[in-house]
Amino acid sequence: MRTGKLRNRILAFALPLTLIPFVATALAVYYxxxxxxxxxxxxxxxxxxxxxxxxxxxxxxxxxxxxxxxxxxxxxxxxxxxxxxxxxxxxxxxxxxxxxxxxxxxxxxxxxxxxxxxxxxxxxxxxxxxxxxxxxxxxxxxxxxxxxxxxxxxxxxxxxxxxxxxxxxxxxxxxxxxxxxxxxxxxxxxxxxxxxxxxxxxxxxxxxxxxxxxxxxxxxxxxxxxxxxxxxxxxxxxxxxxxxxxxxxxxxxxxxxxxxxxxxxxxxxxxxxxxxxxxxxxxxxxxxxxxxxxxxxxxxxxTRTFQAIFFVILLAAVSAVLWATARYARRVTVPLEQVAEATTKIARGEAISLSIATGDEVEALAAAVKQIAEELKTYQAELIKSAKLVTIGEMASEISHEIQNRISGLSLWIQYLDAEVEADDPKREYLEEMKQGLQGFIELLAALKQFYRTPILYWSDVNLNELVRESLPYVQERVEERKIDVALELDA
CATH class of the missing domain: 3.30.450.20 (PAS domain)
Incomplete structure (x- = not known):
């Protein structure tokens, strides 16, 4: 609808500017x-x-x-x-x-x-x-x-x-x-x-x-x-x-x-x-x-013959001007209609196929719309991924909460046993393993909470050597699969 109005406006401005001088010149010549x-x-x-x-x-x-x-x-x-x-x-x-x-x-x-x-x-x-x-x-x-x-x-x-x-x-x-x-x-x-x-x-x-x-x-x-x-x-x-x-x-x-x-x-x-x-x-x-x-x-x-021939030629010329103006208007408005249709599809999340080769600003506009569509597609994929991650985080939050409730009692019993068992008791070894396992599980829950919570970033001093040492275990499996030897040469 808008492009139709645009075409009408183009014709409304272009036709008088084209026809008035042409018709005036033709009538003057005729006179x-x-x-x-x-x-x-x-x-x-x-x-x-x-x-x-x-x-x-x-x-x-x-x-x-x-x-x-x-x-x-x-x-x-x-x-x-x-x-x-x-x-x-x-x-x-x-x-x-x-x-x-x-x-x-x-x-x-x-x-x-x-x-x-x-x-x-x-x-x-x-x-x-x-x-x-x-x-x-x-x-x-x-x-x-x-x-x-x-x-x-x-x-x-x-x-x-x-x-x-x-x-x-x-x-x-x-x-x-x-x-x-x-x-x-x-x-x-x-x-x-x-x-x-x-x-x-x-x-x-x-x-x-x-x-x-x-x-x-x-x-x-x-x-x-x-x-x-x-x-x-x-x-x-x-x-x-x-x-x-x-x-x-x-x-x-x-x-x-x-x-x-x-x-x-x-x-x-x-x-x-x-x-x-x-x-x-x-x-x-x-x-x-x-x-x-x-x-x-x-x-x-x-004179009558000349008059008839003149007005036939004038009518043909005016028709040609109208046709040329309408065609020029279509050259502008049809690509704009395609761009408008493409933007509507983008708004609905549909795929677009836009191919305009006019060699002017309209072609540049179409290329920009096409680039925006591709970027929006990338952003949409990232948003979907983020939404999935948010869902997973919410599930992890629920799970970690339930696990936290369950291991709270277990932690109390381990503390009780730690107080009752003597240091030289052979059972102390098993109790220490239980304490280490429970501590690792608590750390895992803490890491899981960091996954679904929005991190709060702040500036702090970081020891890069420690950061490298802590990050290396996370990629150790991939390094071994690709048979890559990693040698650490860190500053003291």
Whole structure:
């Protein structure tokens, strides 16, 4: 029981001293590694967002360059000039110019698969040439009387989205005016939204970021959404309101707000997808934005994997520490248990068998206990012998007492005879032998009393010569048995 308590105390002291620094170090490493990894993930996300915005702007600029190139084609300008002069050109000449313009436009349109629709509109707003990759049933906004045509009289670079072409797909529109000496018309391109979705796709694939490309009116051009929960979250957002709030504060680079979804909280961030251009007369749809939706507590799959592996390793390490500590405690307590059991056996007078080889103080303690056991065994044998001697002494005392009582009367009769028998009486010889025999018997009884009585020791002068002479008869028989000759040479 005591050794069990000792083991518990050892574990109670050793485990905190071992585990606390280890666990603290492990958690610190975990925090810094995870934090560093999360920072790395955030940097990667920012890089991908920046790349997506750059790609979107690149496609916008490419579309602007293409529509500018179309507007500057000589055949296109000649055709619109001819249309603007009306009756000044023959019908055959007008058809020839239209055929030349259509040939150039068709060549460009066939070589660029990312455009849905190409239109050439004259100064009166009438669509003269139309090239389309859309089915006939698909509806496009008419350019006649719309802001696109009106804006061309003010600024040469105007872009506006058209109506929805397919579910969840919009085609941004780019236009550029055709001018010789005067305004002759407009060249219009409708860009396929797959171009923008291609730029948004890496954000969803690598980091599960749902993204949406929209303008300041809230019209969505392209989207890349993870699932139904994200769709539900996006449905709660007033895209036009968020865009106009960002436009109202030019100092903001981006805006962010938290929304609640059925699967948790989300953070919705808005970034400008193009440089804000201030026109003389602002027109809705001029500014594009990139919206990013992500879980508020987003943990990348790699972080979850690292977290799982880390805690498995930590659990294994803690288990190893517990096992090592318990084993070390047993290395101390098990020998102590053996020593305690040995001392219990010693107390009961039983034989012990103690063999401990730890090479430390416990082994020395076991050796000391073993030596004590051997000494106690010797002392026990001596005590048993002493007890036997005491018993014999008590018996001798009883016997000597009885003999003393018996020979007292005999001594009186011998004294009486000694007084009655004359000195020259022949019986005197026998009487002397009786007296000597009785005296020897009395001396024997006196020696027997010395055996069972505890001797009283005191200092006195001793004649060593006499002591040797008196002791020699007691060993005479052993000397003769071993055939040893004893020669006394004593000082005078």
């Amino acid at each position: 810094f590694v995870v934090r560093s990894y999360q920072d790395q993930i955030e940097e990667e996300q920012k890089t991908l967002l920046a790349e997506a915005v750059v790609n979107i702007r690149r496609e916008q600029e490419a579309a602007r360059r293409d529509v500018t190139l179309i507007a500057k084609l000589p055949a296109v300008a000649d055709f619109l000039e001819a249309v603007s002069h009306g009756n000044d050109i023959s019908s055959a000449g007008l058809h020839a110019k239209e055929a030349a313009a259509r040939t150039h436009l068709q060549l460009f349109f066939n070589q660029n698969p990312y455009y849905f629709h190409l239109s050439l509109v004259d100064a009166q707003g009438q669509e003269r040439i139309k090239l389309s990759k859309l089915p006939e049933s698909a509806s496009l906004r008419s350019l006649k009387g719309e802001d696109v045509f009106k804006r061309m009289l003010i600024d040469p670079d105007v872009q506006m989205p058209v109506e929805q072409v397919q579910p969840h797909r919009f085609a941004p529109l780019f236009a550029h005016q055709v001018r010789r000496e005067r305004f002759a018309g407009v060249a219009v391109l409708h860009l396929n939204t797959a171009v923008f979705e291609r730029a948004l796709r890496p954000l969803l694939v690598s980091h599960r970021l749902s993204t949406v490309l929209f303008d300041d009116r809230g019209l969505i051009f392209a989207r890349s959404v993870a699932g139904a929960a994200e769709e539900s979250g996006l449905a709660q957002i007033n895209l036009a309101g968020e865009a106009n709030a960002l436009l109202a504060n030019p100092a903001l680079i981006a805006s962010q707000r938290e929304i609640s979804g059925k699967d948790g909280s989300y953070l919705f961030s808005i970034f400008p997808a193009e440089e804000f251009i201030g026109f003389i007369e602002p027109v809705a749809g001029e500014n594009w934005f990139l919206g990013v939706l992500r879980p508020a507590e987003m943990m990348p799959e790699q």
